[in-house]
Amino acid sequence: MKRTKIKELLATAPTGQSVTVNGWIRSFRNSQFLSLNDGSTLQNLQAVVELNALDESTQKRLTTGACISVDGELIASLGKGQAVEVKVKSLEILGDCDPEAYPLQLKNRPSLEYLREIAHLRSRTNTFGAVMRVRHAMAFAVHKFFNDRGFSYIHTPIITGSDAEGAGAMFRVTTLDQANPPRDEQGHVNHKEDFFGRETNLTVSGQLEGETYALALGEIYTFGPTFRAENSNTTRHLAEFWMIEPEMAFYELKDNMQLAQDFLQYLVRYALDNCADDLEFLNKRALEEEQAKPQDQRSELSLLERLKFVAENDFQRLSYTEAIDVLKNSNPNKKKKFQYLIDSWGVDLQSEHERYLVEKHFKKPVILFDYPANIKSFYMRQNDDGKTVAAMDVLFPGIGEIIGGSQREERYDRILKRVNELNLPEKDLWWYLDLRKFGSAPHSGFGLGFERLILFVTGMTNIRDVIPFPRYPGNAEF
Amino acid sequence: MKRTKIKELLATAPTGQSVTVNGWIRSFRNSQFLSLNDGSTLQNLQAVVELNALDESTQKRLTTGACISVDGELIASLGKGQAVEVKVKSLEILGDCDPEAYPLQLKNRPSLEYLREIAHLRSRTNTFGAVMRVRHAMAFAVHKFFNDRGFSYIHTPIITGSDAEGAGAMFRVTTLDQANPPRDEQGHVNHKEDFFGRETNLTVSGQLEGETYALALGEIYTFGPTFRAENSNTTRHLAEFWMIEPEMAFYELKDNMQLAQDFLQYLVRYALDNCADDLEFLNKRALEEEQAKPQDQRSELSLLERLKFVAENDFQRLSYTEAIDVLKNSNPNKKKKFQYLIDSWGVDLQSEHERYLVEKHFKKPVILFDYPANIKSFYMRQNDDGKTVAAMDVLFPGIGEIIGGSQREERYDRILKRVNELNLPEKDLWWYLDLRKFGSAPHSGFGLGFERLILFVTGMTNIRDVIPFPRYPGNAEF
Numbered sequence: 001m002k003r004t005k006i007k008e009l010l011a012t013a014p015t016g017q018s019v020t021v022n023g024w025i026r027s028f029r030n031s032q033f034l035s036l037n038d039g040s041t042l043q044n045l046q047a048v049v050e051l052n053a054l055d056e057s058t059q060k061r062l063t064t065g066a067c068i069s070v071d072g073e074l075i076a077s078l079g080k081g082q083a084v085e086v087k088v089k090s091l092e093i094l095g096d097c098d099p100e101a102y103p104l105q106l107k108n109r110p111s112l113e114y115l116r117e118i119a120h121l122r123s124r125t126n127t128f129g130a131v132m133r134v135r136h137a138m139a140f141a142v143h144k145f146f147n148d149r150g151f152s153y154i155h156t157p158i159i160t161g162s163d164a165e166g167a168g169a170m171f172r173v174t175t176l177d178q179a180n181p182p183r184d185e186q187g188h189v190n191h192k193e194d195f196f197g198r199e200t201n202l203t204v205s206g207q208l209e210g211e212t213y214a215l216a217l218g219e220i221y222t223f224g225p226t227f228r229a230e231n232s233n234t235t236r237h238l239a240e241f242w243m244i245e246p247e248m249a250f251y252e253l254k255d256n257m258q259l260a261q262d263f264l265q266y267l268v269r270y271a272l273d274n275c276a277d278d279l280e281f282l283n284k285r286a287l288e289e290e291q292a293k294p295q296d297q298r299s300e301l302s303l304l305e306r307l308k309f310v311a312e313n314d315f316q317r318l319s320y321t322e323a324i325d326v327l328k329n330s331n332p333n334k335k336k337k338f339q340y341l342i343d344s345w346g347v348d349l350q351s352e353h354e355r356y357l358v359e360k361h362f363k364k365p366v367i368l369f370d371y372p373a374n375i376k377s378f379y380m381r382q383n384d385d386g387k388t389v390a391a392m393d394v395l396f397p398g399i400g401e402i403i404g405g406s407q408r409e410e411r412y413d414r415i416l417k418r419v420n421e422l423n424l425p426e427k428d429l430w431w432y433l434d435l436r437k438f439g440s441a442p443h444s445g446f447g448l449g450f451e452r453l454i455l456f457v458t459g460m461t462n463i464r465d466v467i468p469f470p471r472y473p474g475n476a477e478f
Numbered sequence: 479m480k481r482t483k484i485k486e487l488l489a490t491a492p493t494g495q496s497v498t499v500n501g502w503i504r505s506f507r508n509s510q511f512l513s514l515n516d517g518s519t520l521q522n523l524q525a526v527v528e529l530n531a532l533d534e535s536t537q538k539r540l541t542t543g544a545c546i547s548v549d550g551e552l553i554a555s556l557g558k559g560q561a562v563e564v565k566v567k568s569l570e571i572l573g574d575c576d577p578e579a580y581p582l583q584l585k586n587r588p589s590l591e592y593l594r595e596i597a598h599l600r601s602r603t604n605t606f607g608a609v610m611r612v613r614h615a616m617a618f619a620v621h622k623f624f625n626d627r628g629f630s631y632i633h634t635p636i637i638t639g640s641d642a643e644g645a646g647a648m649f650r651v652t653t654l655d656q657a658n659p660p661r662d663e664q665g666h667v668n669h670k671e672d673f674f675g676r677e678t679n680l681t682v683s684g685q686l687e688g689e690t691y692a693l694a695l696g697e698i699y700t701f702g703p704t705f706r707a708e709n710s711n712t713t714r715h716l717a718e719f720w721m722i723e724p725e726m727a728f729y730e731l732k733d734n735m736q737l738a739q740d741f742l743q744y745l746v747r748y749a750l751d752n753c754a755d756d757l758e759f760l761n762k763r764a765l766e767e768e769q770a771k772p773q774d775q776r777s778e779l780s781l782l783e784r785l786k787f788v789a790e791n792d793f794q795r796l797s798y799t800e801a802i803d804v805l806k807n808s809n810p811n812k813k814k815k816f817q818y819l820i821d822s823w824g825v826d827l828q829s830e831h832e833r834y835l836v837e838k839h840f841k842k843p844v845i846l847f848d849y850p851a852n853i854k855s856f857y858m859r860q861n862d863d864g865k866t867v868a869a870m871d872v873l874f875p876g877i878g879e880i881i882g883g884s885q886r887e888e889r890y891d892r893i894l895k896r897v898n899e900l901n902l903p904e905k906d907l908w909w910y911l912d913l914r915k916f917g918s919a920p921h922s923g924f925g926l927g928f929e930r931l932i933l934f935v936t937g938m939t940n941i942r943d944v945i946p947f948p949r950y951p952g953n954a955e956f
Contacts, residue, residue: 022728025917038696040695040696067693067917094918095888098916120909120913123691123694124693129695136625136631139621140621140625152614154610155703155945157946157947159705161954171637172652172653173649173650174649174656175649178656178659196949196954198954202651212601212956213946216599216601218517219518224702225636227636229673240637242633249516410573437575438573439575439602440545440572440573441572441573471635
């Protein structure tokens with residue numbers, strides 16, 4: 001008989017109908033009550049075996065982690081904690097699980113650190129099952145949001161020939177013999193003999209390529225892996241992570257800010273509407289984690305309260321210049337509590353400043369815009385004041401920068417001047433500059449780090465715990 | 479005023495309402511009729527400028543490729559070929575386009591080969607606009623199909639520590655100094671000093687990691703870039719391409735075959751239902767291309783006919799052994815027309831054989847299953863006959879293999895024996911083998927090459943023309 005998923009069974013009226021359920025044993029109590037999970041939902045299904053109905057050897061094999069198939073009747077549950085249960089008629093063991101060897105069994109409450117070492121099994125825990133189901137829901141919501149608005153999904157290249165954007169250190173991609181690479185007459189490594197006939201790296205951003213499509217299809221987005229070869233061992237950085245980068249023709253900075261807010265609010269609302277069980281569980285988990293902290297470091301809002309707050313309230317918009325004023329006059333600045341004191345216009349903001357604005361001063365997400373040109377990228381549109389660019393950052397509580405974007409400089413002479421001022425390789429950027437030569441248009445875009453979003457929505461605190469197999473310095477296991 | 483997309487305007491009843499349209503000029507006839515495209519649809523919008531309403535210098539700047547913004551009234555069109563048009567009240571040039579320099583203007587009908595060299599602009603042509611909108615629709619349909627069925631999207635790693643699957647040559651990922659890498663005491667390159675503390679490569683498949691999630695969440699799929707460092711200069715291979723790999727617990731081979739058929743039919747139907755304009759255009763394009771071929775090499779069915787046929791007809795299922803019988807007794811085999819003659823059981827099938835089965839013998843998509851173990855991968859489930867495995871390939875007209883998959887070997891002793899027979903690195907596969915040790919379950923999966931699907935749906939014939947920026951030997955431009 002075809003199996004029915006537990007998620008479906010839990011939503012079915014029990015009439016004694018015959019059902020087949022497959023799943024993994026989470027617990028087996030009193031030689032009678034099997035708690036089964038099949039990954040379709042956080043919830044377990046109770047399967048009730050008649051006492052002494054199984055021979056002793058089968059009973060012994062019903063251990064945590066074993067995979068079984070059960071035929072039985074779906075009936076209303078007499079016990080507390082579940083509406084329905086399955087009265088077992090027959091039971092088959094599909095895969096044993098030796099409790100003496102099963103890593104998830106060996107430790108009572110395995111730490112998140114330990115679970116990272118067994119990332120191939122951690123998805124069987126409640127926490128990681130919930131995180132990964134939410135991650136799926138968020139990925140789908142990203143595609144649905146853009147598809148509903150007529151954006152086209154564009155796969156920008158992963159292997160790229162240039163480091164034009166300068167967003168960070170890159171990984172080299174090569175097929176040359178590493179021990180003994182071919183050399184040219186000067187003794188330099190001869191990249192012409194490499195697979196692509198040139199030096200190539202893993203992309204740090206699909207933005208520049210994305211812009212070429214925005215100026216053809218109008219509104220596009222990317223959603224793909226990006227890479228940073230930086231030796232960052234933090235709870236906020238990965239060497240391999242996923243980014244979403246919309247680029248839109250005919251959007252000015254204010255349209256870009258509105259899209260960013262609409263997008264984030266849509267995603268958070270989608271999670272609240274579609275992941276209630278998992279979020280409820282993660283909310284409890286986060287509360288427990290909070291309780292281990294000193295009182296003054298705890299969040300004022302619970303995870304669910306934070307999500308609802310973000311979904312329902314406009315983000316605060318203010319210019320960099322206004323933000324500097326707020327920060328200069330803030331208590332932590334005046335009392336020299338900031339590590340980096342704010343004394344003049346033009347400095348880059350640190351995470352402590354962003355958190356102050358979001359968590360203490362405005363107590364809501366903040367969009368900062370019109371940053372000093374000197375601390376931002378060459379492709380951002382130059383404002384008429386001669387010193388700022390039409391950049392924007394969206395700052396979130398507990399996360400800091402979740403989105404960074406800008407209106408792009410569409411004027412050929414302006415961008416060319418900037419490329420040369422910064423000594424960027426004009427000849428590698430020929431195709432990017434072409435966009436400003438042939439039918440240029442005002443356009444804008446931004447980037448959302450997908451894992452930062454998942455951190456925010458799940459309340460997890462280490463970015464290594466919201467991606468299936470994290471990559472960071474010293475780790476590429478699995 | 480906020481602009482309205484052309485796709486929307488073309489579906490609006492004209493009542494003389496004021497509208498703003500932005501777009502790129504496709505043509506300007508009789509100093510009066512502007513044909514505008516904004517990428518939202520294949521269709522252009524006609525904007526009518528009153529004769530002599532513009533000064534001469536503005537008229538001169540209304541060249542093909544220039545970007546403009548038009549304010550006017552939406553009225554019923556008097557001319558043929560469109561239901562509505564815009565009567566221009568005012569017009570602004572957003573970006574000029576010098577016709578003497580614009581690459582798309584310089585050649586009358588630029589070849590596909592030439593367009594590959596200007597991949598940053600080719601998306602502005604009707605052909606590539608259509609292909610990329612269809613590509614978007616197919617990507618969205620992939621996510622919708624799986625989401626609707628309760629599958630979770632899993633991002634498997636791009637940078638991986640092992641070449642366990644052996645699916646093909648790999649690209650190395652490294653941050654070591656290429657000219658002068660660190661060496662160990664024996665003079666070998668010291669990989670411990672590399673970013674991840676080991677040798678790493680770009681993934682060739684997410685399957686093995688995907689299986690770890692199937693045995694936790696039940697049904698999952700991947701959709702990400704994969705890589706082959708093979709020196710293939712063909713119309714069917716890319717060094718970087720996107721793959722979709724579902725993996726499902728509790729699926730046997732027959733369930734896997736059914737899912738593959740349901741999936742492909744869903745995608746093709748989705749294209750027919752959602753991309754009518756673009757497919758109509760691509761259908762005509764393909765017919766023109768066909769007419770340049772000798773009569774006997776033309777397809778019997780047009781693109782649209784092929785798509786409808788696949789969407790509506792069951793795929794033919796037959797075992798490898800049955801296929802060998804058909805091929806052995808076929809005319810091309812008996813008349814020695816095959817380059818590789820079929821004389822015995824056990825040989826691998828070549829593309830000529832697959833095409834014969836699909837295009838000549840059955841005249842429909844074919845699913846071959848139960849292949850000889852020796853020509854398939856170690857992880858495929860061993861059948862009781864002792865010589866075949868529960869593998870399957872889906873073969874499509876004009877494309878050949880579009881899907882490859884199998885039931886996976888879930889029995890620990892069986893897979894371990896196979897790993898050792900093939901001298902695969904058991905210690906690198908510890909986590910994969912763990913899945914068979916702890917709560918193993920019957921499970922299956924397959925891989926769909928996304929670009930092969932797009933070739934089939936768009937009728938394009940070179941895989942370099944269905945991905946935004948193709949990567950192949952000697953080419954990583956943009």
